[in-house]
Amino acid sequence: MDLAKIIVIGLLFAVIIVYLQSINREIALVATIVAGIIILLSIVDLLYEVFDLYRQIATLGGINGDLLKLIIKITLICYVVEFAVGIIEDFGLKSLADKVSVVGKLLIVIMAAPVITSLLNLIKNLIG
Secondary structure, eight states: OOHHHHHHHHHHHHHHHHHHHHHOHHHHHHHHHHHHHHHHHTTHHHHHHHHHHHHHHHHHHTOOHHHHHHHHHHHHHHHHHHHHHHHHHHTTOHHHHHHHHHHHHHHHHHHTHHHHHHHHHHHHHHHO
């Protein structure tokens, strides 16, 4: 789906959600979640293309496939956490959203340890 369609979907849902907020806030929140999911699902094909490009680059660069998968997982965690934080903030729960954000960041730091180790080994091999 191209950018124009995504923008139109976003604007259409924005109008619907603003209207629903005046009628029923709970339904408006559900519509917000549905809108986000629809927009995310509309770029799934593009994500497959990007991940395939990453795989090709990793193959050319001699990067371990497991390391590439880990980097992709970390990237996906970033987006999923950001999406969840946005929804939680829409519910008016800023404090909870902040905690989810911190946990997501900690998870990323923990998962990045093998990437950092691999980078340090590469630097060590280049120097010595």
